[in-house]
Structures are given as C-alpha cells and as structure tokens.
Amino acid sequence: MxxxxxxxxxxxxxxxxxxxxxxxxxxxxxxxxxxxxxxxxxxxxxxxxxxxxxxxxxxxxxxxxxxxxxxxxxxxxRARPPGPPPGTHSRLGRALASWVRQARAAGLDDEAIESLLRVTLQAPAEEDIA
Amino acid sequence: MxxxxxxxxxxxxxxxxxxxxxxxxxxxxxxxxxxxxxxxxxxxxxxxxxxxxxxxxxxxxxxxxxxxxxxxxxxxxRARPPGPPPGTHSRLGRALASWVRQARAAGLDDEAIESLLRVTLQAPAEEDIA
DNA sequence: CATACTGTCTTAGCAGCCTAAGACAGTGGA
DNA sequence: TCCACTGTCTTAGGCTGCTAAGACAGTATG
Known part of the structure; x- marks a missing residue:
C-alpha cells in the first residue's frame, strides 16, 4: 500500500x-x-x-x-497515465541517481540540485535567468 | 540584469x-x-x-x-551563498542537460522528469513511495 | 438486521499570500 | 533647490487552501 x-x-x-x-x-x-x-x-x-x-x-x-x-x-x-512504460523510468532513474551522486559529491545540496534541473528544463525554451 | x-x-x-x-x-x-x-x-x-x-x-x-x-x-x-563555485555548477549542468535530452527522447514530460528527481533525492533517506 | 468499513458533503473558521493605491524617506544629479 | 530615482510602509480587501467536527449514504460481513 x-x-x-x-x-x-x-x-x-x-x-x-x-x-x-x-x-x-x-x-x-x-x-x-x-x-x-x-x-x-x-x-x-x-x-x-x-x-x-x-x-x-x-x-x-x-x-x-x-x-x-x-x-x-x-x-x-483504473488506468495508467499516458507515457512510457515503467521500465523506461527505471532505466532513466538509475542514470539520474548516478548524476545525483556526482552532484552531491561536488557539494550541491538538494535545493541547488532542484534549481539546476529547473534551469535545465527551461533553458531551451527561452533565456530564463539573466 | x-x-x-x-x-x-x-x-x-x-x-x-x-x-x-x-x-x-x-x-x-x-x-x-x-x-x-x-x-x-x-x-x-x-x-x-x-x-x-x-x-x-x-x-x-x-x-x-x-x-x-x-x-x-x-x-x-553582498555575498555568494555557501557551496561550490559556479564552474562546478556549469559542469554538472551540462551533464544534466544530456540526461534530460535522453529522458525527453524517451517520452517523459517535464512533470515526469521533476517527479523522478524528487524520488531520486528522497530515495536513500527512506522508502518514499510504497 | 447490525456493525464496520468505505466515500462524500456541510458548516465554520483560520492562515498565508497577493492585490491595489497611496504616502513617506533617502540618494544623487541637473 | 528641484526632480527623479530608489527602498519602505500602510490600509483594505480578496482568494485559495487547510482545519475541525459532524452527518449521511453505499457496501460487505456476520
């Protein structure tokens, strides 16, 4: 549960x-x-x-x-949300976990990591900051 | 600015x-x-x-x-927040951008990506979901 | 039927956050 | 001095979301 x-x-x-x-x-x-x-x-x-x-x-x-x-x-x-099957998420999740370990080893805390992702997600759309 | x-x-x-x-x-x-x-x-x-x-x-x-x-x-x-220097963020940001490209190519939208990070960040602490 | 679950709805109140418009005070240049 | 910028504060109101306690209805089981 x-x-x-x-x-x-x-x-x-x-x-x-x-x-x-x-x-x-x-x-x-x-x-x-x-x-x-x-x-x-x-x-x-x-x-x-x-x-x-x-x-x-x-x-x-x-x-x-x-x-x-x-x-x-x-x-x-009742149903599964649209998107790739669970296996895809697992595979990507492992790769992401590896990156997170590097980020933490470099001294980034969770807030810095989340902010970095937010910037990365918005980056291609427009210049987000500055 | x-x-x-x-x-x-x-x-x-x-x-x-x-x-x-x-x-x-x-x-x-x-x-x-x-x-x-x-x-x-x-x-x-x-x-x-x-x-x-x-x-x-x-x-x-x-x-x-x-x-x-x-x-x-x-x-x-007035001052810089504690943490690694900007260069570290740039390096990690490029690696993260590469991962984001893979995730998007696999069909994950931004919400799925953000959720995956949240799960990954909480994972080592305790079992967060289920 | 009686009991114990389940989801659902109502009422009332509280807290956080945002908005609007205006007013005051400090700073620097013409 | 006057003007244009700056940060700051006040008042008043509204919206969203959470809480509390209670009540009702549907379902399964003994």
Whole structure:
C-alpha cells in the first residue's frame, strides 16, 4: 500500500503533492491497475492531512480517469497515465541517481540540485535567468 | 540584469520563486558580488508581481545576508551563498542537460522528469513511495 | 438486521499570500 | 533647490487552501 509524504516547507499544496505521488507511482510501476489506494481515513490517521484534503486529491485523480472511487469499498487504480512504460523510468532513474551522486559529491545540496534541473528544463525554451 | 520568471501553476509562492532565482543565479555565477538587482518598480513594471511581493523576496534575501538594500540606490549583491563555485555548477549542468535530452527522447514530460528527481533525492533517506 | 468499513458533503473558521493605491524617506544629479 | 530615482510602509480587501467536527449514504460481513 502506497504511503504519502508531505513536504510542508515547499509551499506546494498538500493535495497536489498527494495526487502527484500517485501519478508518479503509476509511472514507476509501483502502483498498477486494480490496486487499492489507502482509504481517506487511513491517510488521516497517518497524520498526514485532513480528510477534505485527501478527498480533493482523490477527486483530481478521478477527474483524470486514473482512479475510481467506490463507496463502501475504497479507491482503486483504473488506468495508467499516458507515457512510457515503467521500465523506461527505471532505466532513466538509475542514470539520474548516478548524476545525483556526482552532484552531491561536488557539494550541491538538494535545493541547488532542484534549481539546476529547473534551469535545465527551461533553458531551451527561452533565456530564463539573466 | 536578471529577469524573473514566475510559474503560477506550480503552487509555489511567487516571492519564494523570485528569491530562489536570485540564489540560483548566484550559484551559477550569472550574478556576482556588487551586481545590482532590478528595482522593485522595474519588476512591477515587467508585470511579474506586486511591489509588496518583490519586497518580501528581497527582504528574505537580505535576511540571509546575500543582498543589501540601499534606499535611493537599489538592491545589490553582498555575498555568494555557501557551496561550490559556479564552474562546478556549469559542469554538472551540462551533464544534466544530456540526461534530460535522453529522458525527453524517451517520452517523459517535464512533470515526469521533476517527479523522478524528487524520488531520486528522497530515495536513500527512506522508502518514499510504497 | 447490525456493525464496520468505505466515500462524500456541510458548516465554520483560520492562515498565508497577493492585490491595489497611496504616502513617506533617502540618494544623487541637473 | 528641484526632480527623479530608489527602498519602505500602510490600509483594505480578496482568494485559495487547510482545519475541525459532524452527518449521511453505499457496501460487505456476520
């Protein structure tokens, strides 16, 4: 059963973080069609967030067609998001992990690493900074 | 002169985005000690955000000792944030750009890429998903 | 039927952040 | 001195998101 992790310092709304963690688990193959998501009350009991917040995240995922809520039973994965299969993510993930090790060895902290990625992603579009 | 870019869909408060872009420019060497930041009114005129929002970002940077505000003159870079020199970031940035090209060629969009990094950064600490 | 799960909705309130417009103060040059 | 720039602060309002507690409905099981 997937377990959620909320970063309160990031400024990103918790309901968005939960939804995104589900999407990523689907892309990575950690979750698959038919799997059950933790019940709203389980997430609340884990002291992550309020019931309404979990509900909002699950509703977003339902609107995207990724999950399906059945009253009395739970919330289940209905489909996989568009994109490459899990194997592709695993392969790329290993390469990225190797790069992260280098970056950390060079003295970059997580914030510097994330900023570097953000710059890299925007780079080809336009000059982003300066 | 550095130019700011605000992503309104990210959920991250604009004042945090501005402050972070300055920090990253310092790490990358795009900004250096003595350089001037755009005036509050310039940023406002660029239709990025409100004056109070810019002020909040600059105040955060001042509290960190990175910049110094001088009434009547402007806001100037005072020091470089701790961490490796700009050259290190450039080198790592090129390697990362190469990886990003592979990921995009494999069909990953920006959200998938960012999620993959987030998972990778948390991975060694604890099992983050599942 | 009774119980214990499940998802769902309501109400009320609070906090953070952004906006708008204006006003004040310090600095430097004509 | 006057003007144009700079940072700074105030007031007032609004929007979004989170919290709390409770209540209702659907489903499965004994």
């Amino acid at each position: 997937i377990r959620f992790r909320v970063d309160w310092r990031s400024g990103v709304p918790p309901y968005q973080q939960i939804a995104q963690q589900v999407r990523q688990a689907l892309r990575m193959g950690v979750l698959d069609v038919g799997d059950q998501l933790p019940s709203v009350r389980e997430v609340v009991a884990a002291a992550v967030v309020n019931a309404n917040t979990v509900l909002k995240a699950y509703r977003d995922l339902e609107r995207e067609g990724l999950v399906e809520a059945r009253a009395g039973q739970g919330t289940f994965v | 550095i130019r700011f870019r605000v992503d309104w869909r990210s959920g991250v408060p604009p004042y945090q985005q501005i402050a972070q872009q300055v920090r990253q420019a310092l790490r990358m060497g795009v900004l250096d000690v003595g350089d001037q930041l755009p005036s509050v009114r310039e940023v406002v005129a660029a239709a990025v955000v409100n004056a109070n929002t810019v002020l909040k970002a600059y105040r955060d940077l001042e509290r960190e000792g990175l910049v110094e505000a001088r009434a009547g003159q402007g806001t100037f870079v």
